[in-house]
Amino acid sequence: NLAAAVRDSRAxxxxxxxxxxxxxxxxxxxxxxxxxxxxxxxxPPPRTFSWKGTPS
Incomplete structure (x- = not known):
C-alpha cells in the first residue's frame, strides 16, 4: 500500500x-x-532539513 509506505517511511x-x-x-x-x-x-513528505544543513 503506497500511502502506508509513505506514511511509515517518510521517504x-x-x-x-x-x-x-x-x-x-x-x-x-x-x-x-x-x-x-x-x-x-x-x-508531500515533511521537510526535515535544508540543503544548507540547517533545520527548516
Whole structure:
C-alpha cells in the first residue's frame, strides 16, 4: 500500500518498477496508472532539513 509506505517511511520517493509488471519487463498499464493516481493524491513528505544543513 503506497500511502502506508509513505506514511511509515517518510521517504520522498518510491521505485514501483517491478510492482507494476505482469511479467519481467512488461508493465501493466492499469497498474501504472493506479500507482501514479495514488501517488499524485499523497501529501508531500515533511521537510526535515535544508540543503544548507540547517533545520527548516
Amino acid at each position: 520522498a520517493g518510491f521505485d514501483a518498477s517491478s510492482g507494476v509488471e505482469t511479467s519481467p519487463g512488461v508493465k501493466d498499464e492499469a497498474a501504472v496508472r493506479a500507482f501514479l493516481r495514488t501517488a499524485a493524491e499523497l501529501p
